[in-house]
Amino acid sequence: MEVKPGYKKTEIGLIPENWEVSKTGELFDFKNGLNKSKENFGHGTPIVNYMDVFKKPFLLKKDISGRVLVNSKEKLAYSVQKGDVFFTRTSETAEEIGITSVMLEETENTVYSGFVLRARPISEKLIDNFKAYCFSANYYRKQVVSKASYTTRALTSGKALSKTIVAIPPKNEQNLIAEALGDMDALLESLNSLVTKKRAIKQATMQQLLSGKTRLPGFKNQWNKLTLGQHLTFLRNGTNSRAELTDNEGVRYLHYGDIHTSPRTIVNIKSTTIPFLPKNKAIKLDRLKTGDLVFADASEDTSGIGKSIEINNTDNIEIVSGLHTIAVRFDNNVLANGFKSCLQFIPEFRKHLLKLSSGTKVYATNRSSISRAQILLPDLNEQTEIYLSISDIDNNINALEARYQKTLAIKKAMMQELLTGRITLV
Numbered sequence: 570m571e572v573k574p575g576y577k578k579t580e581i582g583l584i585p586e587n588w589e590v591s592k593t594g595e596l597f598d599f600k601n602g603l604n605k606s607k608e609n610f611g612h613g614t615p616i617v618n619y620m621d622v623f624k625k626p627f628l629l630k631k632d633i634s635g636r637v638l639v640n641s642k643e644k645l646a647y648s649v650q651k652g653d654v655f656f657t658r659t660s661e662t663a664e665e666i667g668i669t670s671v672m673l674e675e676t677e678n679t680v681y682s683g684f685v686l687r688a689r690p691i692s693e694k695l696i697d698n699f700k701a702y703c704f705s706a707n708y709y710r711k712q713v714v715s716k717a718s719y720t721t722r723a724l725t726s727g728k729a730l731s732k733t734i735v736a737i738p739p740k741n742e743q744n745l746i747a748e749a750l751g752d753m754d755a756l757l758e759s760l761n762s763l764v765t766k767k768r769a770i771k772q773a774t775m776q777q778l779l780s781g782k783t784r785l786p787g788f789k790n791q792w793n794k795l796t797l798g799q800h801l802t803f804l805r806n807g808t809n810s811r812a813e814l815t816d817n818e819g820v821r822y823l824h825y826g827d828i829h830t831s832p833r834t835i836v837n838i839k840s841t842t843i844p845f846l847p848k849n850k851a852i853k854l855d856r857l858k859t860g861d862l863v864f865a866d867a868s869e870d871t872s873g874i875g876k877s878i879e880i881n882n883t884d885n886i887e888i889v890s891g892l893h894t895i896a897v898r899f900d901n902n903v904l905a906n907g908f909k910s911c912l913q914f915i916p917e918f919r920k921h922l923l924k925l926s927s928g929t930k931v932y933a934t935n936r937s938s939i940s941r942a943q944i945l946l947p948d949l950n951e952q953t954e955i956y957l958s959i960s961d962i963d964n965n966i967n968a969l970e971a972r973y974q975k976t977l978a979i980k981k982a983m984m985q986e987l988l989t990g991r992i993t994l995v
Contacts, residue, residue, distance in 0.1 A: 576990070579734075579736075582989065584736050587738075588736055589694075589737050590735065590737065591692075591737055592731065592734055596688075596691065596735070597654065602647060602684065602687065603637070603647040603683055610636065612636050613636045614639050616635040616680050617635070617685065618684070619685055621634075621655075622670040626670055627673045627698075629674050630674050637680065643680065644680060649672055649687070650676065652689075654687075654688040655671075655672070655681060656725065656730060657684070658683075658686050658726070659724045659725075663713075663714045664710075666713065666725045667710070667730065669700070670701070671698075671700040688727075694737050695737065699738075699746060701747065702984060703736070703988055705988070709734075709735060713729075716729040716730075738990065739995075745994040745995065749983070750983070753983065760973040760976060767962065767965060771962045779911060785951065788954070790947070793946060794945050795946060802898045804896035805896075806890035807822060807851065807854050819847045820846050821844075821888035822845060822851075822889055823863055824891045825892060828877065828894065835881055835907065836879070837881045838880065838884070839882075843888065855896065857880045857890060858880065859883055860880065862877050862912065863890050864939065865877070865894060871932060875918065875919055875934060876913060878910065879906070879910035895936055905949045907952075910956070911955065917944050917945065922934055926938075
């Protein structure tokens with residue numbers, strides 16, 4: 570490896586000459602967390618939990634919502650102090666262990682969970698704000714993953730983490746790096762807050778417009794009550810499992826899982842990745858057209874009851890409705906295209922489906938439940954305008970989410986450059 574002027578070779582690659590490397594065990598003393606039985610949780614002393622560490626690179630007292638009953642000996646043994654770094658200890662995958670968060674405030678009477686490790690500083694080489702980022706560098710994450718152990722879950726330990734090596738810039742540069750990355754985090758947090766606010770606005774707007782409590786300007790006609798079953802046709806769907814599908818040959822096959830995981834309520838088939846069912850297994854199944862509405866017939870929680878997507882298939886791609894779905898084609902004079910995707914959010918319709926849902930482990934929706942629904946609907950013109958109003962908010966949310974993801978990618982790339990000294994701020 571060619572060494573650039575001003576850089577030196579180390580175990581983790583090239584770093585600036587005025588940086589140093591150190592084993593993490595020379596910087597911190599590791600200790601496992603507190604394990605208590607289930608009945609001790611929910612009240613008592615604040616406790617730093619796994620998700621507190623996993624969600625943010627730094628912790629403040631206000632972030633700690635968990636509570637646990639502990640005695641004075643446990644409070645002392647599992648105490649939390651400003652400057653402590655917490656590492657996630659175990660998870661389903663190795664990529665989720667060794668994720669860190671640093672406590673940035675003085676705390677009293679706070680403990681930490683057995684699902685995390687506490688790293689208490691025994692050296693002053695790292696400033697607190699820099700600790701929030703230095704353990705996220707790619708070179709460091711690779712060490713954590715390579716030293717993980719596996720049983721039923723991925724696991725790390727204080728012993729394994731003590732052997733990892735971290736790059737340490739001079740303190741003035743640590744501070745500059747932390748400030749730069751902190752500014753990116755502040756921008757990400759503001760974007761996330763804005764998305765949350767816009768989603769709340771969308772929810773409130775839908776509740777008002779889809780119930781008729783608020784009318785759009787220019788619309789005064791009375792809404793009409795109808796029974797859905799008198800204005801729809803159920804389409805023949807498949808009952809084929811994922812194991813029968815292929816990646817590239819046959820007829821597109823819309824599985825109920827595709828509905829539950831879809832981020833959109835109107836799906837453009839041409840631009841959506843959906844597996845294929847062999848044509849000989851799809852002979853008797855109805856092909857989906859633009860405007861068809863497809864429900865998932867089961868959900869693990871009440872929020873998924875009535876979950877559906879409206880089909881946009883202007884290219885007439887062959888696609889069928891699959892396992893655990895209910896595909897519906899409405900009469901043209903009942904529901905406008907676009908507005909059909911809003912049916913699942915109409916309070917009266919959701920209340921009806923929830924009342925008739927059945928099952929122990931899952932909530933089920935069937936054709937009869939959909940057919941029996943009686944709902945008030947505006948005329949087609951008002952339906953279209955309601956959909957467009959909601960769609961405008963959606964487009965705004967999508968733009969903000971895209972900006973968030975772009976900013977996050979920039980932060981990640983910037984972090985790798987700064988934490989290895991490839992880009993310096995002094």
